[in-house]
Amino acid sequence: MKTIDELLSEGVAGKRVFVRADLNVPLDGTAITDDGRIRAVVPTVKALADAGARVVVASHLGRPKGAPDPAFSLAPAATRLGELLGADVAFATDTVGESASATVAGLADGEVAVVENLRFNAGETSKDDAERGAFADQLAALADVYVGDGFGAVHRRHASVFDLPARLPHYAGYLIATEVGVLRKLTDDVKRPYVVALGGAKVSDKLAVIDQLLGKADRILIGGGMAYTFLKAKGYEVGSSLLQEDQIPAVQEYLERAEKSGVELVLPVDTLVAGAFPDMKAKAPGNPETVAADAMPAGKMGLDIGPETRKLYASKLADAATVFWNGPMGVFEHPDYAEGTKAVAQALLDSPGFTVVGGGDSAAAVRTLGFDEQAFGHISTGGGASLEYLEGKTLPGLAALED
Ligand SMILES: Nc1ncnc2c1ncn2[C@@H]1O[C@H](COP(=O)(O)OP(=O)(O)O)[C@@H](O)[C@H]1O
Numbered sequence: 236m237k238t239i240d241e242l243l244s245e246g247v248a249g250k251r252v253f254v255r256a257d258l259n260v261p262l263d264g265t266a267i268t269d270d271g272r273i274r275a276v277v278p279t280v281k282a283l284a285d286a287g288a289r290v291v292v293a294s295h296l297g298r299p300k301g302a303p304d305p306a307f308s309l310a311p312a313a314t315r316l317g318e319l320l321g322a323d324v325a326f327a328t329d330t331v332g333e334s335a336s337a338t339v340a341g342l343a344d345g346e347v348a349v350v351e352n353l354r355f356n357a358g359e360t361s362k363d364d365a366e367r368g369a370f371a372d373q374l375a376a377l378a379d380v381y382v383g384d385g386f387g388a389v390h391r392r393h394a395s396v397f398d399l400p401a402r403l404p405h406y407a408g409y410l411i412a413t414e415v416g417v418l419r420k421l422t423d424d425v426k427r428p429y430v431v432a433l434g435g436a437k438v439s440d441k442l443a444v445i446d447q448l449l450g451k452a453d454r455i456l457i458g459g460g461m462a463y464t465f466l467k468a469k470g471y472e473v474g475s476s477l478l479q480e481d482q483i484p485a486v487q488e489y490l491e492r493a494e495k496s497g498v499e500l501v502l503p504v505d506t507l508v509a510g511a512f513p514d515m516k517a518k519a520p521g522n523p524e525t526v527a528a529d530a531m532p533a534g535k536m537g538l539d540i541g542p543e544t545r546k547l548y549a550s551k552l553a554d555a556a557t558v559f560w561n562g563p564m565g566v567f568e569h570p571d572y573a574e575g576t577k578a579v580a581q582a583l584l585d586s587p588g589f590t591v592v593g594g595g596d597s598a599a600a601v602r603t604l605g606f607d608e609q610a611f612g613h614i615s616t617g618g619g620a621s622l623e624y625l626e627g628k629t630l631p632g633l634a635a636l637e638d
């Protein structure tokens with residue numbers, strides 16, 4: 236894989252460089268609640284701009300449905316990138332249309348532009364190779380060189396991640412190089428006990444990862460929205476909690492396999508429930524109740540792990556030599572459901588091992604709940620991406636950067 240340093244030594248002055256970043260930051264309306272993913276790409280963008288490149292930054296944000304949706308505009312991220320660079324950043328109100336062409340054509344050497352959300356275009360995420368390829372052709376017209384630095388999206392076979400680098404000379408940015416360097420340590424000769432904690436809301440994506448992790452980790456702790464598919468698989472009531480019904484047979488097989496192979500697959504013993512998902516805007520109290528995991532009332536929703544589970548998971552992390560954690564243990568954005576996530580973050584800090592936290596929301600949780608990010612071994616910008624890397628899968632966005 237060629238890196239950005241090679242590109243810089245070849246010379247980029249006057250060239251249009253397309254940087255595929257992951258600026259998928261959490262928003263409260265148009266306010267960015269954690270800018271970690273924007274800060275993470277600044278070294279790459281700054282190095283290119285300082286070397287005289289005309290830098291075109293592109294990213295997805297959220298999961299819009301292939302058409303413009305103002306709630307998912309990248310405009311706030313472009314503004315924040317400008318603040319972090321200490322420079323004006325132009326913003327194109329489309330991705331490959333007239334605004335993008337004019338904005339890129341108007342860049343002088345050393346200037347930076349951000350184009351609108353890649354996922355406002357159906358071709359970005361299409362499963363059809365020709366449709367993705369046609370969108371990649373339009374993106375390729377905006378640039379002379381491609382730099383892949385959106386680590387959080389390298390597991391996606393999307394046009395800007397996979398098809399576009401095949402059309403342009405391509406290089407890995409600083410963030411991707413750092414992320415891969417650290418995660419490699421968790422695949423080559425990992426120190427044991429190796430504990431993986433999994434939570435969050437992208438349940439269908441991340442349940443599949445457990446299949447491979449069962450052959451690698453010594454213990455897997457399950458929390459967040461993912462826990463309820465496991466509890467249901469054990470035959471318990473889960474009320475209106477997040478549930479991936481079609482994966483229940485797979486989860487039952489994971490539980491059996493873990494039992495046979497001696498891997499500890501640890502589930503919550505208690506959970507916080509409420510009648511509805513909390514209203515984040517009103518910040519009204521959630522009034523949660525604590526119930527045993529095998530006694531959840533019908534009609535209620537599980538929103539965090541309970542106090543006994545917090546203690547149990549802390550004990551399972553206490554002797555870990557390596558920890559990988561992806562996915563908040565509860566709806567940490569609301570203070571009534573943040574304790575599980577706080578407890579696991581604290582247990583990572585208390586463990587003697589090498590600790591890695593991965594994922595946009597997990598990293599945001601660590602920072603917004605007041606933890607010192609420097610105290611962790613590594614905070615990765617990618618959740619699904621790092622999990623799939625640890626599974627040993629070939630990731631489309633990394634494969635595409637190989638020569
Ligand atoms: N029990 C739960 N029910 C619904 N959502 C949950 C639950 N626990 C955690 N979450 C949500 O999961 C989201 C993060 O999930 P995910 O995107 O998978 O994590 P990451 O970005 O770290 O990879 C958070 O916004 C959090 O509110």
Ligand SMILES: O=C(OP(=O)(O)O)[C@H](O)COP(=O)(O)O
Binds near residue numbers: 391617619
């Ligand atoms: O937030 C992301 O992944 P993560 O939640 O696994 O960290 C990435 O930006 C990828 O987004 P996607 O899962 O909508 O493709």
